[in-house]
Amino acid sequence: MLGQIARRLGQLHGQQICNGLNGVRFKETHRHLQSSFKTVRPISTIPLWPFSSRPRDFSQPNSSWSPEMRKAYDHYIALCDTDNENGEKTKGPWRKLPSYNRSIKYATGGIHLSKFIQAENRLFTRSVKEQGATFEYVVFVNKEEKSCVCVFQSGRLLEGAPGHVHGGAIATMIDTVTGTLAGYLSGPIMTANLNIDYRNPMPLGSVVLIHSALDRIERRKTFITCKVTSTDESKLYTEATALFVSISVGHLFGSRN
Numbered sequence: 001m002l003g004q005i006a007r008r009l010g011q012l013h014g015q016q017i018c019n020g021l022n023g024v025r026f027k028e029t030h031r032h033l034q035s036s037f038k039t040v041r042p043i044s045t046i047p048l049w050p051f052s053s054r055p056r057d058f059s060q061p062n063s064s065w066s067p068e069m070r071k072a073y074d075h076y077i078a079l080c081d082t083d084n085e086n087g088e089k090t091k092g093p094w095r096k097l098p099s100y101n102r103s104i105k106y107a108t109g110g111i112h113l114s115k116f117i118q119a120e121n122r123l124f125t126r127s128v129k130e131q132g133a134t135f136e137y138v139v140f141v142n143k144e145e146k147s148c149v150c151v152f153q154s155g156r157l158l159e160g161a162p163g164h165v166h167g168g169a170i171a172t173m174i175d176t177v178t179g180t181l182a183g184y185l186s187g188p189i190m191t192a193n194l195n196i197d198y199r200n201p202m203p204l205g206s207v208v209l210i211h212s213a214l215d216r217i218e219r220r221k222t223f224i225t226c227k228v229t230s231t232d233e234s235k236l237y238t239e240a241t242a243l244f245v246s247i248s249v250g251h252l253f254g255s256r257n
């Protein structure tokens with residue numbers, strides 16, 4: 001039974017992510033899973049981390065970032081909350097979201113749980129250790145406008161057509177960004193539908209902006225629109241619409257709400 005629960009949990013993100021779970025202390029694991037996943041909330045409502053150690057944020061600048069990536073990051077950082085010269089906080093419209101390498105780290109206490117639950121698993125977009133080789137990205141949300149923007153730099157391992165980014169890698173980033181916004185606004189969700197129009201090939205290594213906005217919410221359904229453009233927004237690469245359905249945590253364990 002617990003193995004089944006664990007395997008169901010492991011299907012998060014469409015991947016079998018809990019193969020390494022066999023052999024862990026199931027009683028303890030189950031108790032932690034139950035209490036932790038009951039507390040998954042929209043990212044917007046997550047308070048300051050309740051434990052002293054914070055998980056590493058993978059969306060901080062690193063040496064693989066091109067000047068264009070850094071410039072776009074600095075542009076949005078300047079629009080986030082800042083401290084003025086008097087040490088007072090000035091409210092900005094944007095907020096930078098942290099990005100972890102394990103989805104479990106988004107749950108309360110997840111950094112601790114991640115040491116013994118599904119310890120080998122990694123979030124797909126953060127699974128390659130080499131900086132700059134795959135997905136370098138950072139997401140900023142605008143709560144008032146119910147929108148977000150992601151600055152994304154593609155790496156050499158994401159090739160599809162020669163010299164250009166693989167369509168599946170672009171879809172991955174669109175799912176990630178629209179899903180992040182839907183989760184921010186609606187709490188635990190899963191992708192139900194993703195429609196993508198590829199308008200122009202995206203050069204490998206380029207930096208793009210992935211703009212997502214709330215279209216509407218109907219009952220459990222959150223509809224998001226998305227456009228991928230060059231950083232100066234003069235070139236349109238991709239357009240998409242996405243539907244996310246709110247789930248109870250039990251959905252991941254096989255129960256139907």
Ligand SMILES: CCCCCCCCCCCCCC(=O)SCCNC(=O)CCNC(=O)[C@H](O)C(C)(C)COP(=O)(O)OP(=O)(O)OC[C@H]1O[C@@H](n2cnc3c(N)ncnc32)[C@H](O)[C@@H]1OP(=O)(O)O
Binds near residue numbers: 013189243
């Ligand atoms: C945990 C924190 C993690 C943080 C990570 C952060 C970063 C990463 C973020 C990355 C994010 C990446 C996330 C990922 O990649 S998630 C991985 C990919 N997605 C999946 O594997 C989902 C698989 N599908 C399901 O589990 C279920 O089918 C879902 C949950 C989607 C709905 O099954 P459920 O039994 O619950 O609901 P329902 O069937 O009663 O339907 C409810 C309503 O929805 C409507 N409907 C349903 N399907 C469709 C459809 N295809 N088109 C149009 N409409 C559809 C339906 O008509 C109904 O409408 P209405 O009658 O109310 O009008």
